[in-house]
Amino acid sequence: MIVLGSACLILALVAALYAVVAALAGARGDRRWADSSRRAVYALAGLLTLAVVIVEAAFLRSDFSFRLVADHSSTTTPTGYKLTAMWSSQGGSLLLWAWVLSLASSAVLFATRGRHREIVPWATAVMMGVGAFFCGLMLFAGPEADPFARLDPAPAEGAGLMPLLRHPAMAMHPPMLYSGYVFFTIPFAFAIGALITRRLDASWIRSTRRFALIAWTFLTIGIVLGARWSYSELGWGGYWAWDPVENASLMPWLVGTAFLHSIMVQERRGMLKVWNVSLIVAAFSLALLGTFLVRSGILDSIHAFGASTVGPPILVLIGCVVLGSVVLIVSRLDDLRPERRLDSAFSREAIFLVNNLLLVGLGAVIFWGTFFPLVSEAITGTRSSVGPPFFNRLATPLAIAAVLFTGIGPLIAWRQMSWRSAWAIVRWPLAVAAVVTVALIAFTDARGEPFALTLFAFAAFALSALVQEFAKGVAARRALAGGSVPGALAAIVSRNRRRYGGYLVHVGIAVLLIGVAGSTSFQTSRDLFLSPGESATVGDYEVTYVEPTQSVSGSEERLTLGAVLDVRRDGEHFTTLRPTRNYYSSRNADPASPVRGFFEGEATSEVGRTDGLGEDFWTAVQPDLTRFDPVIERVDERLAAIGERVEGGDPAAQAQVAALQGAAIRGVANRYADDPPPANFRVNVNPLVTWIWIGWMIALIGALIALWPSAGARGRVREMYAARLARELSRA
Amino acid sequence: MAVFVTVPLRRPARSDEGAENPRVAELEARKEAKYREIRDAEMDREAGKLTDEEWTRVDRELRREAIALLKQLDRVRGGE
Numbered sequence: 001m002i003v004l005g006s007a008c009l010i011l012a013l014v015a016a017l018y019a020v021v022a023a024l025a026g027a028r029g030d031r032r033w034a035d036s037s038r039r040a041v042y043a044l045a046g047l048l049t050l051a052v053v054i055v056e057a058a059f060l061r062s063d064f065s066f067r068l069v070a071d072h073s074s075t076t077t078p079t080g081y082k083l084t085a086m087w088s089s090q091g092g093s094l095l096l097w098a099w100v101l102s103l104a105s106s107a108v109l110f111a112t113r114g115r116h117r118e119i120v121p122w123a124t125a126v127m128m129g130v131g132a133f134f135c136g137l138m139l140f141a142g143p144e145a146d147p148f149a150r151l152d153p154a155p156a157e158g159a160g161l162m163p164l165l166r167h168p169a170m171a172m173h174p175p176m177l178y179s180g181y182v183f184f185t186i187p188f189a190f191a192i193g194a195l196i197t198r199r200l201d202a203s204w205i206r207s208t209r210r211f212a213l214i215a216w217t218f219l220t221i222g223i224v225l226g227a228r229w230s231y232s233e234l235g236w237g238g239y240w241a242w243d244p245v246e247n248a249s250l251m252p253w254l255v256g257t258a259f260l261h262s263i264m265v266q267e268r269r270g271m272l273k274v275w276n277v278s279l280i281v282a283a284f285s286l287a288l289l290g291t292f293l294v295r296s297g298i299l300d301s302i303h304a305f306g307a308s309t310v311g312p313p314i315l316v317l318i319g320c321v322v323l324g325s326v327v328l329i330v331s332r333l334d335d336l337r338p339e340r341r342l343d344s345a346f347s348r349e350a351i352f353l354v355n356n357l358l359l360v361g362l363g364a365v366i367f368w369g370t371f372f373p374l375v376s377e378a379i380t381g382t383r384s385s386v387g388p389p390f391f392n393r394l395a396t397p398l399a400i401a402a403v404l405f406t407g408i409g410p411l412i413a414w415r416q417m418s419w420r421s422a423w424a425i426v427r428w429p430l431a432v433a434a435v436v437t438v439a440l441i442a443f444t445d446a447r448g449e450p451f452a453l454t455l456f457a458f459a460a461f462a463l464s465a466l467v468q469e470f471a472k473g474v475a476a477r478r479a480l481a482g483g484s485v486p487g488a489l490a491a492i493v494s495r496n497r498r499r500y501g502g503y504l505v506h507v508g509i510a511v512l513l514i515g516v517a518g519s520t521s522f523q524t525s526r527d528l529f530l531s532p533g534e535s536a537t538v539g540d541y542e543v544t545y546v547e548p549t550q551s552v553s554g555s556e557e558r559l560t561l562g563a564v565l566d567v568r569r570d571g572e573h574f575t576t577l578r579p580t581r582n583y584y585s586s587r588n589a590d591p592a593s594p595v596r597g598f599f600e601g602e603a604t605s606e607v608g609r610t611d612g613l614g615e616d617f618w619t620a621v622q623p624d625l626t627r628f629d630p631v632i633e634r635v636d637e638r639l640a641a642i643g644e645r646v647e648g649g650d651p652a653a654q655a656q657v658a659a660l661q662g663a664a665i666r667g668v669a670n671r672y673a674d675d676p677p678p679a680n681f682r683v684n685v686n687p688l689v690t691w692i693w694i695g696w697m698i699a700l701i702g703a704l705i706a707l708w709p710s711a712g713a714r715g716r717v718r719e720m721y722a723a724r725l726a727r728e729l730s731r732a
Numbered sequence: 733m734a735v736f737v738t739v740p741l742r743r744p745a746r747s748d749e750g751a752e753n754p755r756v757a758e759l760e761a762r763k764e765a766k767y768r769e770i771r772d773a774e775m776d777r778e779a780g781k782l783t784d785e786e787w788t789r790v791d792r793e794l795r796r797e798a799i800a801l802l803k804q805l806d807r808v809r810g811g812e
Binding site for chain 2: 011015018030031032033035036039040042043046047115116117118199201202203206267268270411412413414415416417418420421424425469472473476496499
């Protein structure tokens, strides 16, 4: 199977390179070459699909002759995680990149067959150039990057999946982010094709807008899944740490959001052409940068699981993309002149422009903060990072302003709007925002948090503005066609999916940011050190450490130590929580101290949490095992002595040592339960976090509505306006 | 794979008859966008963002632009 997989990769590289050459030949005018290049892309998709199937089958069969299976799975890894272990490896994630790109490229070439005859060959060459790059990485960047690298002889057991990745959110987080990154290749490639052929009208946008929205949707899913994983698994109490890899996914998301708005201006008004091609170049470059950060390990990150073998080539690719695109854009400035000027500063296109500047400004702040350690190291020789305070200080005002424009944008008409109409449309949202602000000042702690108060006020404005948009749409529909409110709502949404899907996304983002503001500004956090039976007060809650818990999972080679916490509020039982700390057997542990290595090696937290619409009560435990140090040291000395006596590599002796190690660990676990030591607890009261996940779901539903094809409705509208214009034309 | 990929190369060279004219594609895209603008303007009026007078002015302008696009489309298609 390894030979077949390697053959697939070699053929995939050949197919991608052929597609580039054939597409360039097709660009000279012979359609046969262009058709042939399209078929080569389909072939690439087929070959990489087969390669993915071979890798997944190897994981399911625990075929440790595959190096990536031996390094990232084991016979005891649960089946579900075997299927998702592929992208925890460098080779597997590169294969995922190339595979998703081949599928997306096939989809766009199928959708545009017979159209964009001039642009498509160039776009194909760009997409397949990127595809060939990733196939080349897998084949030539060393065994870490090769999903079909062989281990000979194959080990009897694999290293297992990294414990931190054994979480449902983390199983889907990487492919979602990667799909987001990859889908930005499509509009980027078409933009390059449009620049080369000087076909810089909105037709390339029309054909690739959906792919940009798909990229945005995947990124949104990936980012929030990562946040959810961080909140549930990392044990530090938050969902966003301004970590470099988190930031790397947020930057293309912000620029992609700006792009999705500004292309509407170009579609309707023929403006912002330079801005749009620049944005999509930036989004794609940032997507590559995200891949680079995850896979290069150049910046310290809790999410960076890669070695550094593929970092330099990806950096070279980013340099080529940026440099080539800038040269191309500058050489086409004459063709990128706007067809019109802004009619009024008080128009939707002007609002979009301001919102674009805010989003890109936010991206620039995050970019600077993320790469500051590298800049400081280059200048001073010392690597220093800016940390969350920098991001919070600079990003918060920009995010708050962006929320305001989330509400203003949908309210303002295209081209121009009179102040009289503007007042008529904003007075109710303004009134709601004013009432909410006064209520927050009068009845909550928000008066002491100006940033949070401002964000709540702006979010109230945005949400009421968007509700008003839906209400007016429903009222207009009912006035025209009658029917019930739900029926009218369904009708306006299904007939105007882009508009109302987009509005729903705005609602979701405003709700999400309410959750972010509430949870960051009003969090109560305490670190406790409690023995069983002891209690402490956190906010309105009284927490009692009732008893310790311990369990061993032989199938997952995991020891779980935890605690039962009784939580009371206002003197009454509120909830019982069971936070735990999981310790995993690691094949990388120091053989001289296997038991110590077990407890100080790979470990994860399972937080104990009660979620609520008002606030989450969140706890994590870190057992204090210092009491067991003498026991652990004695056992390690004995195991080391046995290890020295047995012949190296003797499987029977290794099994005996492993069994002794297991017995020692179980002994520690039993002592933990019988004579429990104190434990460290982090206890957080996190207000409004649930609204982050609710807002995310709303935004996702909105994006899916906007993505859903509505050929029937569009056809009816097109016919209606065509008929009307035909009448006008006959009179003209 | 080679057979599948090279099928088009074994066909005789075709003229570009039936192929999409890029100019037509551009005008079609602009026409679609113009229809959307007209529709948006109507919805903006229904939502109270445009007064009747404002809408009449905008709508007239948009329809004039749409008609100009349709005439251009006719000219380009007539010249094919």
